[in-house]
Amino acid sequence: MNLLPRSLRSQITAAVVLLVTVVVALAGLIIVARIDHRDRTDVDRQLAGRAEKVRQDADKLLKQGDHGGGDEGRDDYGGLLVGSQSLVRLISDGQITAQRGETPPFPLPVPERDGYATVAADGQTWRSLTRPLNSAGDRLEVLQDIDSIERRLADNTAIVAAVTLLAALTTAAGVWLITRLLLHPLQRLRTGAQAISADATGPGLPTLARPQEVADLSHALNAMLDQLRTSMEATRRFTADAGHELRTPLTTLGMTLETLQRNPNLSQPQRHRALEAMNAEHHRITTLLTGLQALARGDSRALPDRTPVDLTALLAEAVTHAARRHPPVTYRLTPADPVTVQGWAAGLRLAVDNLLDNAALHGRPDGTVDIRLTHDRGTVRIAVSDNGPGIPPDQRQAMKERFTRGARSRAPGSGLGLALVEQQAHLHHGTLHLGESPSGGLRAILALARASEHVPHAPGSGGPPSV
Incomplete structure (x- = not known):
């Protein structure tokens, strides 16, 4: 008892x-x-x-x-x-x-x-x-x-x-009255917690200044609440985006399957074209889900600790694999001195791969993609330039949004490539700048902070380096 x-x-x-x-x-x-x-x-x-x-x-x-x-x-x-x-x-x-x-x-x-x-x-x-x-x-x-x-x-x-x-x-009377005053901040926290709902835009816990222990608790709880709401919003956004974008390819797959079932006597060329269309839609769904999962992880800030990343070696490996994925395209990497940044190797590789794939898909089919790594003082820049049609200046900012495709683009894609690069730039306290290449195509510049100048801190805090 x-x-x-x-x-x-x-x-x-x-x-x-x-x-x-x-x-x-x-x-x-x-x-x-x-x-x-x-x-x-x-x-x-x-x-x-x-x-x-x-x-x-x-x-x-x-x-x-x-x-x-x-x-x-x-x-x-x-x-x-x-x-x-x-x-x-x-x-x-x-x-x-x-x-x-x-x-x-x-x-x-x-x-x-x-x-x-x-x-x-x-x-x-x-x-x-x-x-x-x-x-x-x-x-x-x-x-x-x-x-x-x-x-x-x-x-x-x-x-x-x-x-x-x-x-x-x-003593009982005095302590009872004093503890009422001392525990009033905790009572405010409890009242604030009862008013919290699942709405991501709802109010948080009250911010207290005294006593110090309760103030630290309120700050810690608000930080935890922000992380939970960010994760919840990322989940909601992932669900909504996935449902919206998967509807069309799944519908196409369903119609093709229904056609095959109703017409068992289709000729071999027709059946082959139907299977190729289904395979393309399956690849589109897989690519779309992969991109959405990467965006959801970034939105929820489910990130490991920062580690030094050799950007020169990472860039060379990414270019080699991109050349295998797009044989008609010529990738030209300008040699550079070894450069190290603080970040997540998987996230940086994802950003670089999307820049290289975007240049191959939206440039000329047999065009050339130039990659250059430069650095000055505390900033490292990865510039990827193609000789395609480029993006008009008034559309460049909008192209960083999710599921946004250019009006002149005919290449396959989910519209998530530049959005993924923009997200990784933000998570690494950097920027993504879209401009015009010397050949008239698109030039994408990913700017990051060098390891020697960068002090690791929470994602989203501090300002990005200038481009």
């Missing part, structure tokens, strides 16, 4: 009240114990002094015999025992032979051994000191009524209990 209260406010209050109660109670009991010890030590010291003084006049006490304290209020010991609530007894062979002082109304037991002892009888408490009197075996006992000390101990203990209770109640 869990005895802890559920709310943090109640737990803090209970913990502080328990601590204060223990501290106050222990401090009070220590003080009471010290006072009681001092009182009892004083009584023992008085008993020792009184026993020494009575011992000197023991013969006189024996001659007077057994007398009570009510003998006209006189005492032959100079007033030592009058009104002092004390008693002196002489003991011989286990019998009381004489006593003087405040005789109690009830008999007190005879001590069995010498030394200090506490005697309780009929609700009254006495402190006793017994010492040998002579060589004959007689003993002297001096007693003092300590009921007043017992009452003082009980009263002090009651005071400590009352103070402890009052301190606990006062």
